[in-house]
Amino acid sequence: MSLEEFKELDAATLPVGKLISIIARGHNIYLNHNLKDLDINATQLHLLFEISCQSNINQENIASRCNINKGAVARSIKKLEEKELIVREIDSENRRQNKVSLTDKGQETLNESINIFNKWEMEIFSENDLIERETLQKVLKEIAIKTMELNQGDNR
Amino acid sequence: MSLEEFKELDAATLPVGKLISIIARGHNIYLNHNLKDLDINATQLHLLFEISCQSNINQENIASRCNINKGAVARSIKKLEEKELIVREIDSENRRQNKVSLTDKGQETLNESINIFNKWEMEIFSENDLIERETLQKVLKEIAIKTMELNQGDNR
Numbered sequence: 001m002s003l004e005e006f007k008e009l010d011a012a013t014l015p016v017g018k019l020i021s022i023i024a025r026g027h028n029i030y031l032n033h034n035l036k037d038l039d040i041n042a043t044q045l046h047l048l049f050e051i052s053c054q055s056n057i058n059q060e061n062i063a064s065r066c067n068i069n070k071g072a073v074a075r076s077i078k079k080l081e082e083k084e085l086i087v088r089e090i091d092s093e094n095r096r097q098n099k100v101s102l103t104d105k106g107q108e109t110l111n112e113s114i115n116i117f118n119k120w121e122m123e124i125f126s127e128n129d130l131i132e133r134e135t136l137q138k139v140l141k142e143i144a145i146k147t148m149e150l151n152q153g154d155n156r
Numbered sequence: 157m158s159l160e161e162f163k164e165l166d167a168a169t170l171p172v173g174k175l176i177s178i179i180a181r182g183h184n185i186y187l188n189h190n191l192k193d194l195d196i197n198a199t200q201l202h203l204l205f206e207i208s209c210q211s212n213i214n215q216e217n218i219a220s221r222c223n224i225n226k227g228a229v230a231r232s233i234k235k236l237e238e239k240e241l242i243v244r245e246i247d248s249e250n251r252r253q254n255k256v257s258l259t260d261k262g263q264e265t266l267n268e269s270i271n272i273f274n275k276w277e278m279e280i281f282s283e284n285d286l287i288e289r290e291t292l293q294k295v296l297k298e299i300a301i302k303t304m305e306l307n308q309g310d311n312r
Contacts, residue, residue, distance in 0.1 A: 003301065003308070006301065006304070007301060012293055016289070017273050017276055019296035020179050020183060022300045023180075024177050026307055027173045027177065117173050117174070120173055120303075121171065121172050124298075124303065127298075130294055133172070136172060137168055139287045141175060142284055144178045145163060147183060147186060148162070149159070150279055151185050151189070
């Protein structure tokens, strides 16, 4: 659908799930475009973010947390290591596993990436007087929790 | 991140873009699970939806509208045709193109899929008193438009 066609649609006819998926795709395009200068892609950023949340995380946990398959995680981890954004060391408690943590350069890249997230948020709220940012965050968090619960339960 | 860990986080610290992508992924899992009975997947539903919006659309337009590559569209179209959900005929104005439209069975499947979207929406709004559904639809539509504009413009 073109942007002009989309603008003409009555919001009340658009399923929330459809709108969310349109935004997610657009946000991903925005991220990948703006991450070019930082020389990483959206998947690699996602991994940096997870690694920063739990230092010394092992590679298997990253895969399960990010919902990405182990092969893809291994490839991205290798790329991030080559770029010197992370370091790997053997987990002394489980020698078949690698523990992964951010380097200073990795932390810097992550901080700059967060600026890109913030820039997008500033843009989308710049002309939006329908809702406060904090309210939207609360609403979306509730929806995310409910969706995860539906996917875990028997009622999905 | 586990559901329990996620619940503990302060919503104000979660980037809107991150929340959107978590919901989009969850919604997709929900859709694929519930579409099993209809014997289609989320991508095929997406195509049915686009085909229903513009009858006699040609295959190339579907690819560009859905932002899916032509090979993937061709494979999904073939699957939908085998399931007798769509019909293809040669475009008399451009004999190298196929025009695609829904069969009655395809329309029925689409209607039932829309029930799945509605069921998810009912679930996410069932305990949500922070926002009206209509307000959320307007807000998300604005964000979708702004994001598409950012991706088109020079300021992306």
